[in-house]
Amino acid sequence: MMGQQMEINEIITTNNLTKYYGEIKGIDDVSIKIPAIGGIGFLGPNGAGKTTLIRTLLGIIRPTRGEAYVLNYNVKTEINHVRDRIGYIPEYNTAFIPDMTAMKFVAFCGRMNGLSTIESKQRASDSLYYVGLGEERYRKLGTFSLGMKQKVKLAVALVHDPEIIIADEPTNGLDPNGRNQMLELIRNLQTDQHKHVILSSHLLRDVEQTTNYAFVFSNGHILAQGKIKDLTSAKVSTISLRIKGDESKFIEEMKNKGFEIWQERGYIEVKKTNDTEKAIFKAAVNSRVEIRYLGSRSSSLEDVFVSLFKNKEEAIQ
Numbered sequence: 001m002m003g004q005q006m007e008i009n010e011i012i013t014t015n016n017l018t019k020y021y022g023e024i025k026g027i028d029d030v031s032i033k034i035p036a037i038g039g040i041g042f043l044g045p046n047g048a049g050k051t052t053l054i055r056t057l058l059g060i061i062r063p064t065r066g067e068a069y070v071l072n073y074n075v076k077t078e079i080n081h082v083r084d085r086i087g088y089i090p091e092y093n094t095a096f097i098p099d100m101t102a103m104k105f106v107a108f109c110g111r112m113n114g115l116s117t118i119e120s121k122q123r124a125s126d127s128l129y130y131v132g133l134g135e136e137r138y139r140k141l142g143t144f145s146l147g148m149k150q151k152v153k154l155a156v157a158l159v160h161d162p163e164i165i166i167a168d169e170p171t172n173g174l175d176p177n178g179r180n181q182m183l184e185l186i187r188n189l190q191t192d193q194h195k196h197v198i199l200s201s202h203l204l205r206d207v208e209q210t211t212n213y214a215f216v217f218s219n220g221h222i223l224a225q226g227k228i229k230d231l232t233s234a235k236v237s238t239i240s241l242r243i244k245g246d247e248s249k250f251i252e253e254m255k256n257k258g259f260e261i262w263q264e265r266g267y268i269e270v271k272k273t274n275d276t277e278k279a280i281f282k283a284a285v286n287s288r289v290e291i292r293y294l295g296s297r298s299s300s301l302e303d304v305f306v307s308l309f310k311n312k313e314e315a316i317q
Contacts, residue, residue: 008036008071008072009035009036010033010034010035010036011034011035011036011070011071011163011164011196012032012033012034012057012068012069012070012071012164012198013032013033013034013068013069014030014031014032014053014066014067014068014069015031015066015067015068016029016030016031016065016066016067017029017030017031017053017056017063017065017066017067017068018030018063018064018065018066019052019056019061019063019064020064025219025220026049026052026220027049027052027053027056027220027221028049028219028220028221029066029221030049030053030066030220030221030222032215032222032225034198034213034215035213036196037212037213038190038196038197038211038212038213039186039187039190039197039199039210039211039212039213040196040197040198040199040211040213040214040215041198041199041200041201041207041208041210041211041213041214041215041228042054042198042199042200042201042214042215042217043201043202043204043207043214043215043216043217043301044202044216044217044218044223045202045217045218046202048217048218048219048220049217049218049219049220049221050168050200050217051091051168051200052220053217054088054166054168054198054200056068056075057070057075057082057086057166058082058083058086058088058166059075059079059082059083062076063076070082070085070086070164071085071163071164073085083113084113084114084160084162085162085163085164086162086163086164086165086166087156087157087158087159087160087162087164087165087166088157088165088166088168089150089153089154089156089157089165089166089167089168089170090153090168091168091169091172093149093153096141096142096144096149096152097141098140098141098142099140099141099142100140100141101137101138101139101140101141102128102133102136102137102138102139102141102144102152102155103121103124103125103128103137103138105141105152105156106124106127106128106152106155106156106159107120107121107123107124107159108120109124109156109159110123110124110159110160113159113160114160115159115160120159123159123160123161124137124155124159125137127154127155127156127158127159128152128155130155130158131151131152131154131155131158131185132151132181132185133148133151133152133155136148145178146173146174146178147174147175147177147178147181147182150170150171150174150178150182151181151182151185153170154167154170154182154185162195163195163196164195164196164197164198165186165189165195165196165197165198166197166198166200167186167197167198167199167200168200169200169201169202169203170182170186170199170201171183171201171203171206179206183206183209183210186199186210187209187210190210197210197211199211204301205301207228207301208228208232208301211228212227212228212229213225213226213227213228214226214228214231214301228301231301232301237271237272238269238270238271238272238296239269239270239272239276239277239280239294239295239296240267240268240269240270240293240294240295240296241267241268241270241280241291241292241293241294241295242266242267242268242291242292242293243268243284243289243290243291243292244289244290244292245287245288245289245290246287246288246289247263247268247289249287249288249289250268250283250284250287250289251263251268252287253283253286253287254270254279254280254283257279257283259271259273259276259279267293277294280294
């Protein structure tokens with residue numbers, strides 16, 4: 001599979017991709033197709049395999065077995081073509097040189113990506129202006145805040161004008177204002193710059209706010225995938241309700257009638273079967289509670305995430 005002669009329907013595909021660190025499993029038999037639809041979320045707890053997959057796609061680590069393609073280029077045999085087309089924002093701070101200005105640093109990274117001296121300077125200036133550091137581009141990196149350094153990393157990822165941006169935990173350590181600015185930039189990359197953005201995060205809200213398709217990772221495997229709107233569609237198989245009164249009596253009444261019932265995020269959830277609504281009203285009368293809300297409730301990504309893990313302690317904010 002060479003070059004880019006064909007139309008791209010998937011920006012990345014992997015076939016049985018596996019990476020072991022000794023006996024420790026990084027990713028295990030991962031076969032995915034990442035559609036060319038804009039924002040993609042890699043979601044899962046720390047250590048779930050997200051960063052291992054990213055580093056394998058970038059050629060930073062070699063897989064134990066399996067194949068991977070980025071824009072139809074083989075990661076094993078055409079890695080230079082792959083790296084030309086990906087901009088990478090690593091989770092941890094890169095080797096910033098405190099006495100170097102942001103402009104020189106980003107231009108240097110442009111030269112490392114094969115740009116000419118003149119082009120690297122122009123692209124560095126454009127990228128720093130785009131991320132909101134145009135006025136500070138001649139300041140030394142040692143004077144930058146954490147939020148500013150995160151923006152510099154984004155400018156570095158953009159300097160060679162790649163088609164794909166991979167951001168690994170880009171809001172880590174940022175205050176609320178810095179986090180909102182970074183998420184806005186990630187959204188703009190998709191809408192204004194028409195980039196494919198892969199956001200890898202353990203923060204559910206970041207993925208939900210910036211992407212429209214998500215892969216959920218657990219223990220080196222893909223636990224679930226799909227469009228955000230499909231993953232968070234209405235829970236048609238359950239009825240959600242809020243009641244005023246003794247919840248425990250109501251729940252016991254429903255369980256005695258054989259219904260599967262549980263509490264989740266401030267709601268009482270009842271698995272839907274025949275005549276569920278009738279049973280709910282009868283149980284409310286018998287337990288002397290007042291029903292304040294009854295209906296299907298739209299899931300958040302957090303609901304989906306929690307439901308996928310057997311141990312809810314694994315779920316994160």
